[in-house]
Amino acid sequence: MFLHMLNLLGVAVFAASGALSAGRKRFDLVGVVVLAVVTAVGGGTLRDLLLDRTPFWIRDTAYLWTALAAAAVTLAYVRFRRPPWSALLVADALGLALFSISGAQVAEQAGHTGLVVVVMGTLTGVAGGVVRDVLSAEVPLLFRPTETLYATAAVAGSLGYLALQGVGVERAAAGLAGMGLIAALRFAAIFWRLRLPHFQVPEDEGAGTPNSP
Amino acid sequence: MFLHMLNLLGVAVFAASGALSAGRKRFDLVGVVVLAVVTAVGGGTLRDLLLDRTPFWIRDTAYLWTALAAAAVTLAYVRFRRPPWSALLVADALGLALFSISGAQVAEQAGHTGLVVVVMGTLTGVAGGVVRDVLSAEVPLLFRPTETLYATAAVAGSLGYLALQGVGVERAAAGLAGMGLIAALRFAAIFWRLRLPHFQVPEDEGAGTPNSP
Amino acid sequence: MFLHMLNLLGVAVFAASGALSAGRKRFDLVGVVVLAVVTAVGGGTLRDLLLDRTPFWIRDTAYLWTALAAAAVTLAYVRFRRPPWSALLVADALGLALFSISGAQVAEQAGHTGLVVVVMGTLTGVAGGVVRDVLSAEVPLLFRPTETLYATAAVAGSLGYLALQGVGVERAAAGLAGMGLIAALRFAAIFWRLRLPHFQVPEDEGAGTPNSP
Numbered sequence: 001m002f003l004h005m006l007n008l009l010g011v012a013v014f015a016a017s018g019a020l021s022a023g024r025k026r027f028d029l030v031g032v033v034v035l036a037v038v039t040a041v042g043g044g045t046l047r048d049l050l051l052d053r054t055p056f057w058i059r060d061t062a063y064l065w066t067a068l069a070a071a072a073v074t075l076a077y078v079r080f081r082r083p084p085w086s087a088l089l090v091a092d093a094l095g096l097a098l099f100s101i102s103g104a105q106v107a108e109q110a111g112h113t114g115l116v117v118v119v120m121g122t123l124t125g126v127a128g129g130v131v132r133d134v135l136s137a138e139v140p141l142l143f144r145p146t147e148t149l150y151a152t153a154a155v156a157g158s159l160g161y162l163a164l165q166g167v168g169v170e171r172a173a174a175g176l177a178g179m180g181l182i183a184a185l186r187f188a189a190i191f192w193r194l195r196l197p198h199f200q201v202p203e204d205e206g207a208g209t210p211n212s213p
Numbered sequence: 214m215f216l217h218m219l220n221l222l223g224v225a226v227f228a229a230s231g232a233l234s235a236g237r238k239r240f241d242l243v244g245v246v247v248l249a250v251v252t253a254v255g256g257g258t259l260r261d262l263l264l265d266r267t268p269f270w271i272r273d274t275a276y277l278w279t280a281l282a283a284a285a286v287t288l289a290y291v292r293f294r295r296p297p298w299s300a301l302l303v304a305d306a307l308g309l310a311l312f313s314i315s316g317a318q319v320a321e322q323a324g325h326t327g328l329v330v331v332v333m334g335t336l337t338g339v340a341g342g343v344v345r346d347v348l349s350a351e352v353p354l355l356f357r358p359t360e361t362l363y364a365t366a367a368v369a370g371s372l373g374y375l376a377l378q379g380v381g382v383e384r385a386a387a388g389l390a391g392m393g394l395i396a397a398l399r400f401a402a403i404f405w406r407l408r409l410p411h412f413q414v415p416e417d418e419g420a421g422t423p424n425s426p
Numbered sequence: 427m428f429l430h431m432l433n434l435l436g437v438a439v440f441a442a443s444g445a446l447s448a449g450r451k452r453f454d455l456v457g458v459v460v461l462a463v464v465t466a467v468g469g470g471t472l473r474d475l476l477l478d479r480t481p482f483w484i485r486d487t488a489y490l491w492t493a494l495a496a497a498a499v500t501l502a503y504v505r506f507r508r509p510p511w512s513a514l515l516v517a518d519a520l521g522l523a524l525f526s527i528s529g530a531q532v533a534e535q536a537g538h539t540g541l542v543v544v545v546m547g548t549l550t551g552v553a554g555g556v557v558r559d560v561l562s563a564e565v566p567l568l569f570r571p572t573e574t575l576y577a578t579a580a581v582a583g584s585l586g587y588l589a590l591q592g593v594g595v596e597r598a599a600a601g602l603a604g605m606g607l608i609a610a611l612r613f614a615a616i617f618w619r620l621r622l623p624h625f626q627v628p629e630d631e632g633a634g635t636p637n638s639p
Contacts, residue, residue: 055263
């Protein structure tokens with residue numbers, strides 16, 4: 001039940017972020033809907049394929065209807081009002097929080113170890129946005145130097161979720177806390193421009209670099 | 214049997230479109246063959262993974278041989294004659310039509326609801342071309358503002374296929390009609406430059422846009 | 427046992443190549459680790475999904491720890507010393523060799539035909555690097571005109587592996603020979619700039635090309 005609500009919410013916010021991203025690229029109406037749906041179900045679908053489950057949106061079509069409705073609402077809203085661009089980042093942060101914890105929970109319930117739980121949480125959280133950005137021909141938000149603490153937030157939230165349970169907090173409360181941590185880290189990164197140190201590899205100066213683009 | 218022929222044809226035309234796309238990017242010979250094969254089997258493989266089936270080209274290697282033969286024929290043809298570029302779009306439109314309906318049929322036979330059938334048809338139809346374009350580092354044809362009615366055609370054809378069966382048309386005839394609708398919509402879009410309204414999100418003018426590329 | 431060692435080695439070298447690639451793009455620390463892990467497990471995960479196996483890193487977390495350790499070592503090394511850029515190409519070549527043969531072996535043990543074995547070997551070998559390059563928003567190394575004999579090496583090594591077994595060589599020796607062939611072809615391509623003929627499609631000169639980017 002809790003997982004179900006999480007997934008519905010995550011689907012709605014990622015669908016909105018996909019629709020907004022498609023709008024920036026001047027896709028047509030159906031292209032917008034396709035990108036919204038793929039963004040919305042991408043992360044959870046990867047999670048389900050990796051854990052050998054039937055994709056969640058095939059088992060329960062409420063998810064698809066939610067994605068379609070969220071895309072339609074986004075389209076209608078943007079028709080009449082200028083979208084605050086930060087809304088895309090906020091929607092993305094919420095989707096990241098919701099899907100990361102839902103991915104961690106599904107892996108946990110399947111009996112996997114802590115490391116796999118954290119990896120699945122992170123992958124589930126970031127995959128939808130990565131698919132959205134790759135299909136929009138943009139560098140994934142995940143990897144943009146100006147948008148840090150993205151995967152960091154997903155890793156930290158998944159670790160926090162496990163740690164809280166380790167000290168006796170019950171699952172639902174630990175999940176909410178993990179989501180709050182992820183969203184808080186992303187908001188902090190967005191508004192205060194926090195960032196981790198970059199890993200800057202010095203460029204090669206030789207003329208004959210075989211790998212230069 | 215009908216599905217088998219559909220898939221073989223779809224594999225051949227998508228392999229040709231992958232080989233032509235690779236040729237524009239100056240890939241070497243084996244790179245051309247790899248892109249042709251991946252384009253040809255991409256959509257059906259996604260369909261099979263999502264519906265928990267063994268990928269069709271693993272079960273029946275006739276598909277791989279067909280893709281290799283189509284790539285070889287394309288290579289040979291282009292060696293001697295200038296390819297009319299519209300051939301790439303035509304091959305793509307036929308592949309879209311064939312794979313969309315085959316994806317819808319497989320989902321239907323697995324007992325899924327109408328919405329899942331339409332989504333699987335659309336995903337199966339568009340995935341091969343999307344993989345081709347992403348690997349060629351181009352914006353997917355699916356999303357280019359100048360090439361509309363792409364996903365639209367797949368959605369319309371899948372819906373038409375279901376609707377015709379709903380009014381009593383038998384499956385094979387409904388499938389042919391659905392494919393015809395998809396190809397007709399794409400050809401109309403290509404030759405008469407039909408398009409759906411764009412969903413244009415106004416650009417943000419603020420200087421501090423966090424999300425500007 | 428032999429497969430296990432192969433996969434661990436392949437994971438380590440691909441993780442290093444992913445970390446170096448992320449470093450060139452100025453990802454932050456966690457982004458580097460994410461790209462390293464995805465590059466390291468991408469090829470084998472695709473192999474396992476296609477052959478309906480549980481992904482290898484979920485069954486045995488030694489792979490994830492190896493990828494994390496390799497990423498950390500790479501980060502530490504680059505902090506103090508300038509990376510020779512050719513190291514990225516060498517790591518990539520070794521990973522290609524290791525994963526191609528491991529993909530071929532898994533397909534072989536599942537009882538598939540020679541063609542499927544070669545295709546699975548090639549896909550497994552190239553997928554990790556393709557995912558790395560797509561996520562880094564670069565044209566995949568696989569397809570760059572200046573970096574040929576890439577897929578060619580994977581195909582040749584997989585064919586050689588099968589051919590040697592066909593004439594009575596035992597599996598482990600054939601596997602080592604196949605890997606040697608792949609690495610040798612890639613090194614030859616890198617250092618002597620060997621390449622296959624390009625498949626150059628003449629550009630269309632017409633003004634109204636529907637497909638021009």
